[in-house]
Amino acid sequence: MPRRRAARRMVWTLVGALVVTAALAGVVAWQNTYALREEKVSLWHEGKLLQGVLALPERGDGPFGLVVFVHGDGPVDATHETFYRPMWEAFARAGYASLSFSKPGIGGSQGDWLAQSMEDRAEETRAAVAWARGRPDIDGRRIGLWGASQAGWVLPKVAARDPRLQFVIAVSPAVNWLRQGRYNLLAELDRDGATAEEKEAALxxxxxxxxxxxxxxxxxxxxxxxxxxxxxxxxxxSFVTRNYRSDATADLRAMGGTPVLLVLAGHDVNVDVAETEAVYREALPPTSLKITRYPGATHSLVDHDVERSQWRLTLTAVFAPRKLYADGFLDGQAAYVTGLGIRKGTA
Known part of the structure; x- marks a missing residue:
């Protein structure tokens, strides 16, 4: 009898473990399912094939407004390893599709992103916009750009050359490569508790x-x-040699009245947000610039408390990916594009 009871306990323990595992798997699947229709797309540019994703609202034939994503630094694929999907869903609920291409050499795209200049990246973005304008399910009057960090040197170039763009959303954008690099170096040293001697050696x-x-x-x-x-x-x-002179100031001034949402984080060790805000305010007409600050966010607009804890970051990414972002960030971007309407003179 004791053996039978032990066997029954083991069986029920296994059953319980399986039930819990199945429940957790269900939660993960549910939390990582988005109200979107994703379509794999491709674009030929400068003799190379770029692979990407067009994320459309869950229902309807359009034509939809469109947000074209411009990546920051690094080997980023079209979904940014799924990091973009919560944003795509927020835009979709506002009636906007999202378009993102993997960087050259990443995610099936041909080429090498480290061989690009910021000028190359701007022309690639313009090609993506032109491709989108040829689709019947995209409203050419409601196309704008979204970009983060290093995209700060790309977004203004594109907007300055394409007055038909309806908006630019610049998230933690850099302005000057050299000043940004010095700020980032010292900010990370301060964060890590470096001594004065260590700072002097780094400089x-x-x-x-x-x-x-x-x-x-x-x-x-x-x-x-x-x-x-x-x-x-x-x-x-080679990439740094090609791009270290980058500065967005002149391109920002050339953008004219393109509406800009500047998104700044309170815990940004990559970009000097005070300098960025000052430059944007000086370069852009006050009527075209809207600034939103997230004091509890890091450079990537992830909640600071979540990002500083590896276990919390991992669990949140798996079980509640929409909660990765600072509170209000997703809704704030969707509200911005919803509130713009269609600018006169676009086509």
């Missing part, structure tokens, strides 16, 4: 790097001069 190394960039030194020269190169590969050195 000396940065000064050496800048001198090498200015004289267009090779990667081997850089490696000999700096020593420990961290994540600076030959391809990355």
């Amino acid at each position: 000396r190394r940065r000064a050496t790097t800048l001198r090498l960039l200015e004289r267009e030194a090779s990667y081997s020269e850089y490696r000999r001069a700096v020593g420990d190169v961290d994540a600076m590969t030959p391809a990355r050195w």
Whole structure:
């Protein structure tokens, strides 16, 4: 009898574990299902095929407004490893589709994103907009751009050349490559509790790097001069050499009256939000600029308390991905595009 009772307990324990596992799997599936219709799309640009995703509202034939996504730094695929989907869903509920292409060399797209300049990225974005205007389910009068971080050097270029764009949403955008790099270096050192000596050493190394960039030194020269190169590969050195002079100020001024939503985070160690706000205010007409601040957010607009805890970040990403973002961020972007209406003079 004791053996039978033990066996029954083991069976029920296994049954309970299976029930819990199934329930958790159901929660994960539900939380990672979005009110969208995703279509895989492709675009030929400069002789290379780009692969992407067009995320349409769950119902209707359109034509829908469109948000074209412009990535930040790094090897980003079309969904940003699903990070974009909560935003796509928010835009879809506002009647907007979302369009995103994987960077060259990522997610099936041809080419190499590290071989691009910001000018290249701007022309690629313009090609995506032109492609979208040719679709009957997209309203060419209601197309705008969304971009984060490094996209701060791309968005103004595109908007300055395309007055038909209805809006730009700039999330934690950079303005000047060199000033942004110095700010990021010191902010991360402060966050990590670096000593004054460690900060001085880091700034000396940065000064050496800048001198090498200015004289267009090779990667081997850089490696000999700096020593420990961290994540600076030959391809990355080429990318930095091509782009380190980037500054968005002139392009911002050339944008004219294109409506801009500037989204700033309170815990941004990548971008100096005070400088960014000052430059945007100086360069853009006050009537075209709206600024939204999220004091509890990090550079990626993830909730700061969630991001600083690896276990919370992982669990939230799996079980409640919409909660990754700072409170109000998703609804705020959707409300912005909803409130714009259609600008006169667009077609």
